[in-house]
Amino acid sequence: MHSPAALPTVRLLCVEDNPDDVELLGLALERADPRRPYLLERVDDAPAFAAALARDFDAILCDFNMPRSRPMRPCRS
Incomplete structure (x- = not known):
């Protein structure tokens, strides 16, 4: 029997x-797809x-309720 190909790492x-x-998010992800x-x-x-x-991620998960942060405000350089 052949072993299945390794699944790629999801970078979040x-x-x-x-x-x-x-x-908790990490535990939920492991539970949803342990392989x-x-x-x-x-x-x-x-x-x-x-x-x-500046780094590569597959997805960005953002808490919109953080102190001292307004995520919908445009970024200024």
């Missing part, structure tokens, strides 16, 4: 001020988010 950027929420590897990177402020955008 989590814009989240609560590390417990990111941990697929996930890599979650957490940032919790605008400068870290801007820096993270």
Whole structure:
């Protein structure tokens, strides 16, 4: 019997001020698809988010209810 090809890692950027929420997300993803590897990177402020955008991610998950943050406000350079 042939082993199935390894599934590609899904790279997620989590814009989240609560590390417990990111941990819960990771557990939910593992439960939903235990064969697929996930890599979650957490940032919790605008400068870290801007820096993270220089790297490759498959998706960005954003908490819209963070202190000192208005995600719908346009970014200024």
